[in-house]
Amino acid sequence: xxxxxxxxxxxxxxxxxxxxxxxxxxxxxxxxxxxxxxxxxxxxxxxxxxxxxxxxxxxxxxxxxxxxxxxxxxxxxxxxxxxxxxxxxxxxxxxxxxxxxxxxxxxxxxxxxxxxxxxxxxxxxxxxxxxxxxxxxxxxxxxxxxxxxxxxxxxxxxxxxxxxxxxxxxxxxxxxxxxxxxxxxxxxxxxxxxxxxxxxxxxxxxxxxxxxxxxxxxxxxxxxxxxxxxxxxxxxxxxxxxxxxxxxxxxxxxxxxxxxxxxxxxxxxxxxxxxxxxxxxxxxxxxxxxxxxxxxxxxxxxxxxxxxxxxxxxxxxxxxxxxxxxxxxxxxxxxxxxxxxxxxxxxxxxxxxxxxxxxxxxxxxxxxxxxxxxxxxxxxxxxxxxxxxxxxxxxxxxxxxxxxxxxxxxxxxxxxxxxxxxxxxxxxxxxxxxxxxxxxxxxxxxxxxxxxxxxxxxxxxxxxxxxxxxxxxxxxxxxxxxxxxxxxxxxxxxxxxxxxxxxxxxxxxxxxxxxxxxxxxxxxxxxxxxxxxxxxxxxxxxxxxxxxxxxxxxxxxxxxxxxxxxxxxxxxxxxxxxxxxxxxxxxxxxxxxx
Ligand SMILES: Nc1ncnc2c1ncn2[C@@H]1O[C@H](COP(=O)(O)OP(=O)(O)OP(=O)(O)O)[C@@H](O)[C@H]1O
Numbered sequence: 001x002x003x004x005x006x007x008x009x010x011x012x013x014x015x016x017x018x019x020x021x022x023x024x025x026x027x028x029x030x031x032x033x034x035x036x037x038x039x040x041x042x043x044x045x046x047x048x049x050x051x052x053x054x055x056x057x058x059x060x061x062x063x064x065x066x067x068x069x070x071x072x073x074x075x076x077x078x079x080x081x082x083x084x085x086x087x088x089x090x091x092x093x094x095x096x097x098x099x100x101x102x103x104x105x106x107x108x109x110x111x112x113x114x115x116x117x118x119x120x121x122x123x124x125x126x127x128x129x130x131x132x133x134x135x136x137x138x139x140x141x142x143x144x145x146x147x148x149x150x151x152x153x154x155x156x157x158x159x160x161x162x163x164x165x166x167x168x169x170x171x172x173x174x175x176x177x178x179x180x181x182x183x184x185x186x187x188x189x190x191x192x193x194x195x196x197x198x199x200x201x202x203x204x205x206x207x208x209x210x211x212x213x214x215x216x217x218x219x220x221x222x223x224x225x226x227x228x229x230x231x232x233x234x235x236x237x238x239x240x241x242x243x244x245x246x247x248x249x250x251x252x253x254x255x256x257x258x259x260x261x262x263x264x265x266x267x268x269x270x271x272x273x274x275x276x277x278x279x280x281x282x283x284x285x286x287x288x289x290x291x292x293x294x295x296x297x298x299x300x301x302x303x304x305x306x307x308x309x310x311x312x313x314x315x316x317x318x319x320x321x322x323x324x325x326x327x328x329x330x331x332x333x334x335x336x337x338x339x340x341x342x343x344x345x346x347x348x349x350x351x352x353x354x355x356x357x358x359x360x361x362x363x364x365x366x367x368x369x370x371x372x373x374x375x376x377x378x379x380x381x382x383x384x385x386x387x388x389x390x391x392x393x394x395x396x397x398x399x400x401x402x403x404x405x406x407x408x409x410x411x412x413x414x415x416x417x418x419x420x421x422x423x424x425x426x427x428x429x430x431x432x433x434x435x436x437x438x439x440x441x442x443x444x445x446x447x448x449x450x451x452x453x454x455x456x457x458x459x460x461x462x463x464x465x466x467x468x469x470x471x472x473x474x475x476x477x478x479x480x481x482x483x484x485x486x487x488x489x490x491x492x493x494x495x496x497x498x499x500x501x502x503x504x505x506x507x508x509x510x511x512x513x514x515x516x517x518x519x520x521x522x523x524x525x526x527x528x529x530x531x532x533x534x535x536x537x538x539x540x541x542x543x544x545x546x547x548x549x550x551x552x553x554x555x556x557x558x559x560x561x562x563x564x565x566x567x568x569x570x571x572x573x574x575x576x577x578x579x580x581x582x583x584x585x586x587x588x589x590x591x592x593x594x
Pocket of ligand 1: 030033034035038070072073074075083084089090091092104105106107108109110111112157
């Protein structure tokens with residue numbers, strides 16, 4: 001023996017209002033949607049049938065109810081029993097149960113959303129010449145069907161909502177107008193609330209006949225300002241035929257945080273789905289906000305988001321290609337505008353270029369990197385100097401740029417976010433490009449060694465210097481290098497810096513932490529290096545000073561100056577050395593005068 005499920009409507013309404021719909025305001029959308037579908041259905045048989053949807057708010061009905069009148073196909077008595085009395089039953093599916101293309105609705109639950117604001121729903125409906133039917137549904141799950149004496153003058157439907165106590169404000173004229181405008185302003189069928197029309201007709205990307213490009217730009221800029229709160233840098237036309245998607249993307253005029261959620265305004269068959277739809281574009285396209293209409297993508301049952309299926313994935317890909325084409329077009333036709341775009345959105349484009357060859361080529365050709373021979377794009381750098389030599393940290397660049405320049409080594413600073421990864425990936429995207437990282441260790445290898453006699457002459461000085469700098473954890477050496485104006489060079493490569501930090505933290509940490517940190521430590525003693533310049537007259541004098549005290553002050557002074565030039569923080573030990581050296585040297589200088 002089989003039974004039919006019975007449904008407790010109160011439970012369903014609770015489910016809808018608390019778990020499916022984010023807010024009761026969707027009831028206006030659901031009513032409008034049913035009216036539009038009913039008019040569409042009528043026009044399938046009567047193409048010239050009038051299309052009119054009219055909300056008559058309580059301020060006009062005078063009895064506290066909201067009425068919605070439409071000139072749609074209406075329902076017969078049998079359909080009322082079948083469709084209105086069965087949750088989940090819809091007239092908008094085909095024989096196989098799929099959503100029919102021409103209709104907005106499909107789930108057979110929309111009308112129930114009215115119970116979030118109403119205790120009682122009355123539907124007075126007439127289909128063709130059939131008798132008028134009155135269906136009354138109550139929030140507790142009962143319903144009644146009558147054939148009233150009074151007949152509707154014309155086919156169509158009037159839905160009346162009797163407000164739930166405390167929810168009257170949802171039915172007020174102002175609220176209904178606001179919501180009908182929000183959801184329905186783009187509908188192709190006229191919608192009125194009270195005495196005013198809320199539909200505006202054309203979607204924003206559709207130009208009225210004879211509109212000039214300048215007027216179109218001004219209109220779209222106005223739309224972006226109103227909808228998203230900014231005047232766009234540019235407007236990109238969007239289309240993805242497989243998803244029946246048409247629309248425009250507005251390029252943000254200011255940097256956007258790539259990690260922020262990117263939400264777009266999406267219409268489904270010209271009815272607003274939501275203003276914060278995610279997943280329409282690839283995640284890298286964070287520099288645009290879109291408004292689009294789709295005829296093919298599927299909504300979730302709440303109609304507040306798009307169903308994330310393979311069609312949406314395909315649409316994302318197509319829309320992403322459109323944006324890439326726009327960028328490539330800008331690069332080809334208006335490089336200065338592209339440069340303005342990159343100044344604003346370079347972080348995002350770089351993030352994208354980490355995975356995307358086309359974007360990487362864009363960066364290669366258009367983004368000026370900091371180099372020790374002035375700002376240059378990587379393409380320019382490569383044309384001029386062949387190998388693209390780079391540092392992968394800003395600190396290393398600062399330490400090495402002037403010395404490298406003096407050695408005739410052009411150097412790119414790839415120390416900012418994503419840049420080192422981009423440089424590493426560059427050979428895969430741009431043919432013939434050779435890249436090479438330059439570390440402080442590489443650079444020091446390239447500095448000229450002293451002759452055997454020179455080395456012998458400074459041996460006592462070097463031993464003293466190493467003793468002094470052991471207190472700073474620094475390795476000292478002497479080389480001859482350009483520029484001669486530079487007395488000393490402080491070199492610390494990334495790994496050595498990390499290991500140094502680790503050792504310091506380990507020394508201060510408790511036992512547990514210290515052993516955990518020990519697991520990360522390599523144990524290699526890669527100390528920072530101070531390379532004194534044999535070509536620098538002052539450094540040479542320090543090497544030959546003879547007096548141990550004076551030499552110590554000089555070593556400490558040269559060390560702290562090199563540290564500051566490399567923009568390294570002064571540790572307590574370095575600060576002490578700095579003070580000692582400055583005061584000592586001052587005293588000696590002043591005593592020398594008296
Ligand atoms: N104004 C109307 N005119 C004619 N028929 C209507 C009207 N409103 C509702 N109906 C009928 O009642 C059925 C159920 O409506 P309901 O809004 O619950 O679901 P739906 O529109 O089919 O789907 P969805 O849940 O996706 O909105 C509809 O399929 C339609 O046949």
